[in-house]
Amino acid sequence: MLHAGAIVALSDRGLPRAIDTPVVTARVIDAPRPPPPPKAEPVAPVVAPPIVRRTVSRPALPPKPRPPAETRPVPALLALPLRGDGALAYAFVIDGRPGEAALSFHIGNGRYDITLERRAGDRELPVWRSEGRVGPQGLQPERHRVSRQGRERELQIFDRDAARPVLLVGARAFALSAGTQDRLSWWLQLAAMMAAEPAPYVGQRLRVPVAGPAGVNDWDFEVRARDGDRWLLRRDLAQGAGRPALQWSVWLDGRRGFLAVDLRFSLDDDEQWALRLLE
Template identity: 80%
Template sequence: MAAFSPQDRIALAAALAGALALHAVAIGALSPRSLPQAIDTPAVSTRLIDAPPSTTPPTTPEPVAPTVAPIAVPPAPFRPSSRPAPAPDTRPVPALLALPLHGEGTLAYAFVIDGQAGEAALGFHIGPDRYDMTLERRAGDRELPVWHSEGRVGPQGLQPERHRVWRQGRERERLIFDRAAARPVLLVGARAFAMSAGTQDRLSWWLQLAAMMAAEPAPHLGLRLRIPVAGPAGVNDWDFEVVARDGERWLLRRDLAQGAGRPSLQWTAWLDGRRGFLPVDLRFSLDDDQQWALRLLE
């Protein structure tokens, strides 16, 4: 091997030193501290959804495209009802009714009770503001209780104030309809029962049912009409269903099963559309043991 001269050794050492210096500079250039800040990944794009948000607001927030989310409609609040819901297609008392009778007069009926023929009469006086009606029935020597109803006439038809029953010349029953109270009540002796709008007694409902049927724009089979009716035990909803039609006459029926050990009850009424749906045939039965019927005499 040839020996290096002193001049060659000095030149080789200088070249080696320069190479080492260039290598050090290259390594320094790849250091993380020397990376440009422009390629830093923004924090908002790398933060997990469940990570707590930063408490320091960005100095220059980048615009974010709005996200359209479906609108959530909150459910309607539940409000319990104090009365059972009406049956499907059951009509309550309308706000405006027209009665089938006006003025003063008497309607004569053929009357049958438990197979015994008799007669009955409905006397009435119906003015623009007040009314009174009295039903008398007789079969042979059998004199039956006399029913009387009186009260006001308003947009919702008849508004009874008193219902009385006489038997053998003595008053046996009295119902008082207190509509002036903050909460209208039915008074039966010392007892009081809540009363809804349109409540009738056991005589006034005849004309009220006719007025409700007349208020129907399109009567049809299956239609149900609901009338609150007062009695000595309180107020109950009576539901009548249209079950048949014969020309302009409509048959409405109310059935009530009283339960085990108690009798079932049924009312049927033929309403004549040519007379404002006035009842022309009324029949009542109580468990097929007690029956009576009224048929309007032409």
């Protein structure tokens, strides 16, 4: 069978054509198109639920406590501002009335005995007396007496030799902590504690337990200022229900072994009485 190309070539040479062969034109019949898919319904976007952050309420933290006052062993005698026998004279003011005061002392052989007498005009105030031992912790009171016109008005006994040391005030007994002083001996104990400090500084706090008619309380003193060799220590007791604010201000002289040269006691910033050492 000749290819179509050969037949065309012969006819071009003048030869008679054989039977005309019909030319069949092929038609491409489009296949039926599948119907378009139905339009999908719009789907609402999935929205994640909002994140709810629960705030857990926490109780307010209490304010940071102030650093505890420092209590350190006090060398015996070496740190005390007074020794031997003697007396100090003070100018005294009470309720605005001028007067005078004297602090007599005997310190030696491991014992001490100090007495404070005050007078303003014709007004004679109670006499305070403290006696006891001197040891590695400084002064160790054994008795504190308050007398007026020769009659004993108050007596505190420090029983340190008991199995549990106690303070006896009349028929009542209170626990006695180490280093407890009475309302007179704390003057010298505070001086001894400052003298034992290698480098005192403003803001420093010292604690002295002090006995009173109602038991033992911690007296915290803060160093508030310095003027040359003199240091101001202050104790503040905030006002309470039915109780006024109380302040003790004490100037200690570093040149005299931190002896108290100025003491002031106030209620609600109203000075009640003051003592100033006479040079």
